[in-house]
Amino acid sequence: MSASFGLFRLQQVDSRISQIETRLAKIQETLDNDAELRAARERVKLAEANQHNAEHARRTSEEEAKGQQIKIQQVESSLYGGTVRNPKELQDLQAEIASLRKHQSALEDRELEAMLKADESQSELQAAQENLKQIQSRLGNEHQKLIDEQESLTRNLETLKSERQAAVSAIAAEALSIYDNLRQQRRGVAVAEISDNACGACGTTLTAGLQQNARHAAQFVYCPSCGRILYAS
Numbered sequence: 001m002s003a004s005f006g007l008f009r010l011q012q013v014d015s016r017i018s019q020i021e022t023r024l025a026k027i028q029e030t031l032d033n034d035a036e037l038r039a040a041r042e043r044v045k046l047a048e049a050n051q052h053n054a055e056h057a058r059r060t061s062e063e064e065a066k067g068q069q070i071k072i073q074q075v076e077s078s079l080y081g082g083t084v085r086n087p088k089e090l091q092d093l094q095a096e097i098a099s100l101r102k103h104q105s106a107l108e109d110r111e112l113e114a115m116l117k118a119d120e121s122q123s124e125l126q127a128a129q130e131n132l133k134q135i136q137s138r139l140g141n142e143h144q145k146l147i148d149e150q151e152s153l154t155r156n157l158e159t160l161k162s163e164r165q166a167a168v169s170a171i172a173a174e175a176l177s178i179y180d181n182l183r184q185q186r187r188g189v190a191v192a193e194i195s196d197n198a199c200g201a202c203g204t205t206l207t208a209g210l211q212q213n214a215r216h217a218a219q220f221v222y223c224p225s226c227g228r229i230l231y232a233s
């Protein structure tokens, strides 16, 4: 049996693990960073804040106008209550009411403006929420597919990791360290299977002698071009 059989098996598992991990990272990125969805969420957040502020401003202006109305009523009841008879005092009360009314009219204008703003911000909030709902339901299907794929890949990954443990336990520490170093240097592929008389990783044609060695020698045989360990089935 080829000296590299155990490493070849490990290589197959590791390549599959890398593929799955790359795909899982991509799926996670898509789920996290869907720009359209994020923009729609931002819009809702902004609209909520604006609506909250506008509603607060509306309530404040409403209370101010009400307070002013109460002040006017109090002065009016003094004026018409019959307890004040002095013409000078009555005149003062009338002047005070006129001044209070003038200010009240300004407060009412402000209240009206605040109401309009509150209505506008409420409409924008509803539009933003509706927009988010539409995007969520459209992306919902796509996202659900990705989530299903994510679950299935995660299960595969668990299986592969126990397969990896089994494969590693059959390999000598020295061979494993050669393998790990090569994988780091050769973009994750340390072992290449010979196929059609060539190195399966770089495509270099291999001599019959080299292939024979790869099949039977007790030592690892390396591809003369890419330096990977050769495996012959």
Ligand SMILES: [Zn+2]
Binding pocket: 192, 199, 200, 201, 202, 203, 204, 223, 224, 225, 226, 227, 228
């Ligand atoms: Zn090669």
